Amino acid sequence: MYSLTSSGFHPSPNYIELPTFTSYDVLADMANVSKSLVSLVCKALREDGMLVSSQKPWAIIDVKKFVMLLEQEEIPINAAK
Numbered sequence: 001m002y003s004l005t006s007s008g009f010h011p012s013p014n015y016i017e018l019p020t021f022t023s024y025d026v027l028a029d030m031a032n033v034s035k036s037l038v039s040l041v042c043k044a045l046r047e048d049g050m051l052v053s054s055q056k057p058w059a060i061i062d063v064k065k066f067v068m069l070l071e072q073e074e075i076p077i078n079a080a081k
Contacts, residue, residue, distance in 0.1 A: 001060075002067075008060075049061070
């Protein structure tokens with residue numbers, strides 16, 4: 001998902017609309033994981049107030065919190081772009 005942020009629309013520094021083609025299937029293919037795993041991760045991001053995916057375009061609504069989570073989980077963000 002982070003790799004799609006560079007292609008998204010950035011209306012403000014802490015809010016990014018992801019490309020309109022973003023979906024569970026696309027994210028699963030990009031990460032080479034199951035769609036059900038992507039669904040679980042997206043659900044957690046929604047519950048934590050970082051993601052809106054109920055309509056197109058999907059949006060990361062708290063980029064700072066999202067990046068902090070990636071760093072906390074030791075997910076390399078420089079390699080993701």
